[in-house]
Amino acid sequence: MLNKNREERHEHLYRDYFADNYVYGANDFKKRFCLSRDVFLRIVNALESRYEFFQLRYDARGRHGFTTLQKCVAAIRLMAMGESPDTMDDYMRMSERTARESLYTLSRGVVETFGDVYLRKPSLHDLQELYAAHEERHGFPGMIGSINCTHWKWKKLSGSMERAIRKWIAGSNNDVNVLDQSPIFDDLLNGKAPDAPFTVNGNEYKYEYYLIDGIYPQYSTFVKAFRHPVEERDKFFKRRQEGARKDVERAFGVLKAK
Structure with a gap:
């Protein structure tokens, strides 16, 4: 069996990006991996403490396994740089199988580790802050956002990897099905959402609402624009409603581009 010298490859990676006298700085790291080095290291430390897969292990012959840095860098490179799993062998001497497993485990681990903090439902305090922000910027009291779902193509992944991750994350992703997967919307639809009253x-x-376009069902928590406004006040409302929705579309477009 070939000795691929994983230890040397780890030292090479460490000197390139993480040592005190690193070769490539924080800006280079962010450009190449599409996230800051500090955020990356936070993910690395959290996954290493929680999952055995990301902890340094040795095989039956006492040979050094891949480090947490190597596995996480491989996973991020696959997602951020559009590389295929077999290319990890060149830089880190990592097999295609290990690279794939690193990607899947990191994707699942980030959701499980950080989901309660960053994917949680908004609290009453959060809703009140959203009310204030949207009323100040858009003039819509009680509005918590705009719904404009989109089909997301993972352009930087190969076809097989994209299908695998899609299958793990969700099924069909048309507008209504994506919305139905939202626990926030489910609570609103079923009358279980926390009381967050506002006055107009x-x-x-009693409940907050979303701005939407004309394709969505007629629900009390959806506020549509007038399709063919005649009166001046209806035209004004249509302009403001569509303008607020466009803000969300532009922000989401920037997010997708990044």
């Missing part, structure tokens, strides 16, 4: 023109309303 002297009338108090």
Whole structure:
């Protein structure tokens, strides 16, 4: 069996990006891996403490396994740089199988580790802050966002890897099905959402709402624009409603590009 000298490859990787006298700085790291080095190291430390897969192990002959840095860098390179798993052999002497397993385990681990913090439902305090922000910027009290789902193509992944990750994350992703996977929307639809009242023109309303376009169902938590406004006030509302939705579209477009 070939001795691929994983230890030397780890030292090479460490000197390139993580040593005190590194070769490539923080800006180079962010450009190449599409996230900051500090965020990357936070993910690395969290996964290493939680999952045996990311901890340094030895085989039956006492040979050094891949380090946490090597596995996480391989996974991020596959996602951020559009590389195929077999290319990991050149830089880190990592097999295609290990590179794939690193990608899948990191993807699942990030959701399981950070989901409660970054994917949680908004609290009443969060909703009140959203109310204030949207009312100040868009003039819509009680609005918590705009719904404009889109089909997301993972352009930087190979076809087989894209299908595998899609299957793990979700099934069909048309607009209504994506919306139905949202626990926030489910709570609103089933009347289980926390009371977050707001007042408009002297009338108090119990639940928050979303801005949407015309393809969505007629729900009380959806606010559509007038399709063919005639009166000036209806035209004004249509302009403001569509303008607020465009803000979300532009922000999401930037997010996809990054």
